[in-house]
Amino acid sequence: MNLPSEHLLYLAAGLFALGVLGFVVRRNVIVVLMSIELMLNAANLTFLAGSRLHSTPGSPDVTGPVFAVFVIVIAAVEAAVGLALIIALYRLKHTVASDSLSEMKG
Amino acid sequence: MAETLFYLLALLALAGAAGVVLAKSPMFSVLSLLVSFFALSVIYLLAGFQFMAAVQIVVYAGAILVLFLFVIMLLDLGQLGRGIELSTAAFHGRSARLGAVLAVGLALVGLISAQRGALPPAAPAAGHEGGIDGLPQLAALLYGRYGLAFEATGVLLLVTMVAVVALAKRQRKNLPGSGQGGGRRGGA
Numbered sequence: 001m002n003l004p005s006e007h008l009l010y011l012a013a014g015l016f017a018l019g020v021l022g023f024v025v026r027r028n029v030i031v032v033l034m035s036i037e038l039m040l041n042a043a044n045l046t047f048l049a050g051s052r053l054h055s056t057p058g059s060p061d062v063t064g065p066v067f068a069v070f071v072i073v074i075a076a077v078e079a080a081v082g083l084a085l086i087i088a089l090y091r092l093k094h095t096v097a098s099d100s101l102s103e104m105k106g
Numbered sequence: 107m108a109e110t111l112f113y114l115l116a117l118l119a120l121a122g123a124a125g126v127v128l129a130k131s132p133m134f135s136v137l138s139l140l141v142s143f144f145a146l147s148v149i150y151l152l153a154g155f156q157f158m159a160a161v162q163i164v165v166y167a168g169a170i171l172v173l174f175l176f177v178i179m180l181l182d183l184g185q186l187g188r189g190i191e192l193s194t195a196a197f198h199g200r201s202a203r204l205g206a207v208l209a210v211g212l213a214l215v216g217l218i219s220a221q222r223g224a225l226p227p228a229a230p231a232a233g234h235e236g237g238i239d240g241l242p243q244l245a246a247l248l249y250g251r252y253g254l255a256f257e258a259t260g261v262l263l264l265v266t267m268v269a270v271v272a273l274a275k276r277q278r279k280n281l282p283g284s285g286q287g288g289g290r291r292g293g294a
Contacts, residue, residue: 003108003109003112003152003153005153007112007113007116008149008153009216010116010216010217011116011119011120011149012216013212013213013215013216013217014120014123014213014216015119015120015123015142016212016213016216017208017209017210017212017213017216018120018123018124018126018127018209019123020205020208020209020212021127021205021206021208021209022123022126022127023205024204024205024208024209025127025205025206026127028132028183030132030135030174030177030178030183031126031127031129031132031135033174034126034132034135034136034139034174035126035127037139037166037170038123038126038139038142041142041143041146041166044158045146045149048150048153048155048158049153051155052153052154060240060243062240062243062244062247063247065155065157065158065244066244066247066248066252068158069158069161069248070252070255070259072161072162072165072166073259073262073263075166075170076165076169076170076263077262077263077266079170079173079174080173080266080267080270081266081269081270081273083173083174083177084269084270084273084274085273086177086181087177087180087181087273087274088273088274090181091276091277096181096183
C-alpha cells in the first residue's frame with residue numbers, strides 16, 4: 001500500500017504529545033501510567049516508520065521491529081512494577097492521587 | 107481505499123488517546139486506551155508489519171491492559187462522578203499550562219521534523235505488498251545479533267517478577283486480622 005511513512009510519524013507525534021499531556025496534567029497515578037504506555041506506543045510507531053523508510057523492496061529492514069519488541073517488553077515490565085507500586089501506595093494511603101506523595105518535598 | 111482506512115484509524119487512535127487523558131473514570135481511560143491500541147494494531151497491519159500487529163493485540167491489549175483493569179477493579183477505583191482529577195489546586199493552573207505547552211511544542215517538533223530534512227526519500231514505501239517484517243529476517247536478527255539483549259530481557263522479566271511480588275506483598279503490620287498467623291516474620 002502506498003501509505004507515506006511520514007504520516008505514521010505525524011500520528012506518532014500526536015500520540016506522544018497526548019501522552020505527555022496526560023502525564024503532566026492528570027493526578028490519578030494509574031492514568032499517568034497509561035499515558036506512559038501511550039508514549040511508548042508512539043515510540044514503537046516511530047521505530048516501525050523508520051524501518052519502513054529504510055527498507056527497500058528486496059531487502060526489508062527489520063531492525064525497527066526488533067527494537068519495537070524490546071520496547072514492548074519494557075512497557076510490560078514498567079506496567080507491572082508501576083501497578084505493584086500503586087497497590088503498595090493504596091495500601092499505605094488509601095488513595096492513588098499523585099499529590100498525596102509529598103514526603104520527599106520534591 | 108487503504109489510505110482512507112489509515113486516516114480513519116489514525117483519527118480513532120488519536121481520539122482514544124485523548125479519551126485516556128480526558129476520561130473521568132480510570133475504567134474509561136483503560137477502555138479508550140484499548141480502542142487506541144486496536145486502531146494502532148490495524149495501522150501496523152496496513153503498514154506491512156503483521157507480526158507487530160499480532161504482538162500489539164496479544165501483549166498490549168491481552169496482557170498489559172488486563173493488568174490495568176485488574177488493578178482498577180482490585181482497588182475499586184472505577185467509580186464515576188468525582189470529576190476529572192487534575193493536579194492539586196495550588197499546582198493546578200501551572201501544571202495544566204505546562205502540559206499544554208509541552209504537548210503542543212512536542213507535536214510541532216514532531217510535525218516539523220517529519221516534514222523536512224531528516225528523512226531519506228521515501229522511495230521504498232511503494233513496494234511492500236508482502237509486508238516489511240519478514241519473520242525469518244526478524245528472527246535471525248533477534249536471536250542472532252541481538253541475542254544477548256534478548257537474553258537480558260528474559261533476566262529483566264524474572265527480576266521484575268520477583269520485585270513485583272516483593273512490592274505487592276502484604277506487609278505484616280498492615281494485615282487487618284493478623285494476630286500471630288503465618289510463621290514467617292521479619293524481612294521487608
